[in-house]
Amino acid sequence: MEVEIAGLVRQLTLEEKAALCIGANAWQTSPIARLGIPSLTMADGPHGVRKEAEPGMLDAPSLPATCFPTASALGATWNRALLQEMGVALAQECIALGVDMLLGPGNNMKRTPLCGRNFEYFAEDPYLGGELVASLIQGIQSQGVGACLKHYAANNQEHSRGAIDARVDERALREIYLAAFERPVITARPWSVMCAYNRVNGSYCSQHRHLLTEVLRDEWGFGGFAVSDWGAVHDRVAALAAGLDLEMPGPQPDRMEAVVAAVRSGTLDEAVLDATAARLLAAILRAAAVKKGGGAIAVDAHHALARRIAGEAIVLLKNDRRLLPLLGDEKVAVIGRTAREPYFQSVGSSRVNPTRVDVPLDEIRKLAREAQIEYAAGYAEGGEFDQTLHDEAAQLAAGADVALLFVHVPPGKEGEGGDRPDLEMTEAQVRLIRAVADVQPATVVIVNGGSAVAMADWIEAVPAVLMAWLPGQAGGGAIAEILYGVVNPSGKLAETFPLRLKDTPAYLNYPGENGTVRYGEGLFIGYRYYDAVERDVLFPFGYGLSYTRFDYANLRLSAPSFRDVDGLEVSLEVTNVGDRAGQEVVQVYVRDREARLQRPPKELKGFVKVALEPGETRTVAISLDARAFSYYDPARHAWITESGDFDILVGASAADVRLQATATMTSTQKWPSLLTAESTIREWRADPRGAAVLQGMMAQAAQFVPGGGEGSSSLERWLDAAQDFTLPAVLRFVGSALPVPPEMIVAWLLAQVHGEESSTL
Ligand code: BGC
Secondary structure, rough: OOHHHHHHHOOOOHHHHHHHHHEEEEEEOOOEHOEEEOOOOEEEOOOOOEEEEOOOOOOOOOOOOEEEEHHHHHOOOOHHHHHHHHHHHHHHHHHOOOOOEEOOOOOOOOOOOOOOOOOHHHOOOOHHHHHHHHHHHHHOOOOOOOOOOOEOOOOOOOOOOOOOOEEOOOOHHHHHHHHHHHHHHHOOOOEEEEOOOEEEEEHHHOOHHHHHHHHEEEEHOOOOOOOOOOOOOOOOOHHHHOOOOOEEEOHHHHHHHHHHHHHOOOOEEEEHHHHHOOOOOOOOOOOOOOOOOOOOOOOHHHHHHHHHHHOOOOEEEEEEEOOOOOOOOOEEEEEEEEOOOOOOOOOOOOEEOOOOOOHHHHHHHHHOOOOOOEOOOEEHHHHHHHHHHHHHHHHHHHOEEEEEEEOOOOEEEEOOOOOOOOOOHHHHHHHHHHHHHHOOEEEEEEEEEOOOOOOOOHHOOOOOEEEOOOOOOOEEEEEEHHHHHOOOOOOOOOEEEOOOHHOOHHHHHHEOOOOOHHHHHHHOOOOHHHHHHHHOOOEEEOOOOOOEEEEEEEEOOOOEEOOOOOOOOOEEEEEOOOOOOOOEEEEEEEEEEOOOOOOOOOOOEEEEEEEEOOOOOEEEEEOOHHHHEEEEEEOOOOEEEEOOEEEEEEEEEEEEEEEEEEEEEEEOOOOOOOOOOOOHHHHHHHOHHHHHHHHHHHHHHHHHOOHHHHHHHHHHHHHOHHHHHHEEHHHHHHHHOOOHHHHHHHHHHHHHHOOOOOOOO
């Protein structure tokens, strides 16, 4: 294959190579008929195939395809295997519809719950998001269809998305924002990575050499091609030089001409263009190997899969007095427009034309056997207040055994192209919740929305709440199955639900000003922040109830102490102590007891979703590798393991740690000391080699310090008092008493620290 590609590249003219790296239209690469090179066809993505009926048009109506739950719902499944299955189904639909590569999944981190595109993103934690996204990519690509991981990187808000400069410190970038891409790039090898619209630390992502070449290719070994987000390229030649292979959409003849001219004038090395052409040809040939188009979608099977996924995504947030599941014989008041006009996806490039749509009200009727089910809209379209509808609904609720109240984030308030102004639904819906709860103690609130929603104002008033996300076209069926206990809820939050917007970590640093947004919270996003500042939240990361209960016991570690390179095995027993089959998400967090740099109180490093029959016990095992204990040290530009004690915390959520053990890790990494002439005494003392060398110096220097035998201890006192000064500055205090200038002493000490031979001054 490689030889074939190299040969093809040699046959391409300069103009053909320039044409290859820009779209022929909105969705396809430029074919080169002379050499029989077809185009590669792309389509959004991510939770369904949006294949435009009119090929090449940017906004034509799309062909019907299964609308799966959106990513925030997928995140809440915590189920790798299920996402792999979904990936297979997505790829089968791509094949049927003639799509070579799906533009997704997206794995930007949920820095703020206000981000309009959070519904398209998985989690506030890079490990969770990375694992799920990797499974989805593996599923898609197992069928010979490409996946495109997006939007690389730090596309965490829609506000000013085409221009904003995200100022992120190196450590937060590595540990949070890039980590979300690193794992799936390495483990799932997506065909493509899509760059984001925004800038990161000064450069547009589309022409960010550090991100596109040094990190993505050189460090992570990415072998696919990098594509621009649609319209994200500013300077085509600079983008190519930085490592951006394909510009979309096309055609843009002036851009092609600019590339040709740059090569001719010597500003762009033709080897760069050759490498780009080779990467694109590899994907094009790979795609051509699987025949596509003209097939039928497995509508029923994929609808059933979409329902199963939605059933694992819905999170039972509250269930007082075990109000749920319903028995089926209750007289039910179904209230809220979204029970009849489901809100199951959002707006923007991800919008799918569904093959069919489950209506919650109909699905409830199917499961409620003969029981009486009545409906009231409760509020006007968009969640607006309407006195008549409001009164009617309250009256209906009062006369029923149970009220199922459907509320939603108003469409238009969230979506691609704009952030949410706040976390609220609408005033009318909140009033309705209160009014219904006043007359009906058995009220269940079902919330549809793509991200965390504020509930503090009303949640006390109702006994049960389901977070149903944007659950895709089969969401209505999944909601009904959960309400009636056909499915036992097993979703857990992949994002913290805060009490108030002003509690959120990015509150003071969002959405930025003068074109810049400063990620002032650093790596403390999501639960890392709430844990660190001990702030109460509405519902923590990892939280979700079930109709059964699980016990955790017998936590075992493979060894009390281990080397970083060997990693650690964690195992425990989980028992279903309730009376229904169910699934539990067991979460493993790691806490570094002490580190040279500040670390979050705990970080998710492993999880397993386990299915248990009533009374059944299973042993679950989770492996933690060196990365689970590492942090990224900007001083060394590297991931560091630091010897010491680590707590292994096993929990049912970030706030519900059930078992705990401690293990000692020995780092096998050898790093040169970071000490320089600018280091403070405190830093010398904290550095093992530096401390020893400093000690040796003290013994020798004592003779020069006035006070005879007391010299050494008086020098020690000097150092104590001056520990936040640099060593040369402190030595200067002693000044004239020393036989040589302080700089010479420091140079001599540093030589010892860094291992150079020199025993006497
Ligand atoms: C979005 C991408 C999408 C592309 C093509 C862009 O506006 O940010 O996620 O894949 O359009 O529709």
